[in-house]
Amino acid sequence: MKPWRVVADGGLDAYADLLNDVPVAPFSLHMGHESFRADEIRREDLYARLRSGGPHPTSSQPTPQQFAELYRAAGDEAVLAVTISSGLSGSLNAAEGARALVPGADVTVHDSRTLSAAQAFQVHAARSARQLGHTVETARAWMQAVHAETELYFTIDTLEYLRRGGRIGRVTATLGGLLNLKPVVTVDKTSGAYTNVGRARSWGKAIEAVAQQVTARFGAGTPLRVGLLYGVDRADADTLLALLRERHELVWAGFAAVNPVLNIHTGPKAVGLAVAPGAWPWERGTA
Incomplete structure (x- = not known):
């Protein structure tokens, strides 16, 4: 079997306790006449800018060149690129377009159809498959199984930032x-x-309401895996965790701060989670 590796884009919010340490093609943030890679700005500085009343930051997807750098770095290994939902970003197109810049590269691009913590769950599935010696095809099957049973829920203090960023839609x-x-x-x-x-x-x-949504979806008492997310205040995620513990056994729980490119759409005050039932699908023999 040909060796392969996993890469992702900046839609990922990574968890230290999951297999999420992968190379990332970053999004960019644009603030007036300034531009930054999303991984170059501190969250505290972004919050200050969001609250300043100045021009609202915008984001742009990774470029094909940035994905191409990740493909070249893989050397002779094949690459599995896990992107943010194509319904939210053009990152998938950039990942696909980068193939032409690296002739001969063996690249599979996977649309996670989600983002953030739920994308992190899929990256963990892919890297687990790799770690256990499976193929890219098996990794994709495991990611699809994870996607089918995982929900992402979040709440925000105001719709204003979604409106400013043009993501408010439905x-x-x-x-x-x-x-x-x-x-x-x-x-x-x-x-x-x-x-x-x-x-x-x-x-x-x-x-x-987020906690109630989880219980309505999975049923009271169902053991859960939860990847909690927070904006300016980690205590909000702690509150959500405590509410979930009243209704469910938690077989795993982790915390991640919402990354800057997502924060410009949620605003500073946000809390949410990716959540799925029990053990991972491959551990239950259902992937």
């Missing part, structure tokens, strides 16, 4: 444009785009 349509509501947002598994599944009128109730 969320605002569902809420009727009432910007004072706190939505519970997920990524639709078919379109790979944001959609609203709940709402609340206070921040505390919004965090409760």
Whole structure:
């Protein structure tokens, strides 16, 4: 079997306890006349800019050249590139386009159809397959099994940042444009785009609504794996974790800060999670 490696893009929010340490093609952030790689700006500096009232930051997908650098670095190994949902970004197209820049490279591009913590779950599946000596085809099957059973839910303090970033779409349509509501947002598994599944009128109730959504989806008492996400305040994720522990056995829980390129759409105050039932599919023999 030909050796292979996993790479990803900047839609990934990585967890120290998962097999998420992979080379990443970064997104870029643009603030007025300044541009940064998303991994070059501190989250605290981004929050200050978001609150300053100046030009709203925008993001751009990795370039084909950045993906090509990752493909070249693989040498003789094949590459499995795991991208953010094509329903949210053109990163998949850049990853595909990079093939032409590295003639002869053996590259498989996988659309995660999600992002952030849920993308991290799929990267973990792919690297687990590699670590256990399986093929890229097996890795893709494991990622698809993970995608099928994983949900991503998050809530934000205001819809204003989604509106500014042009990502509000079906969320605002569902809420009727009432910007004072706190939505519970997920990524639709078919379109790979944001959609609203709940709402609340206070921040505390919004965090409760995320926990309620999890239990409604998986059933009270179901053992869960949860990758928690937070914006400016880690305590929000701790609150969500405590609510989940009241309803579920947690077989694994980890924390990650939302990365800057996603923060420009969520705003500073955000909390969420990727969540799936029990053990990983390959550990249960269902992948």
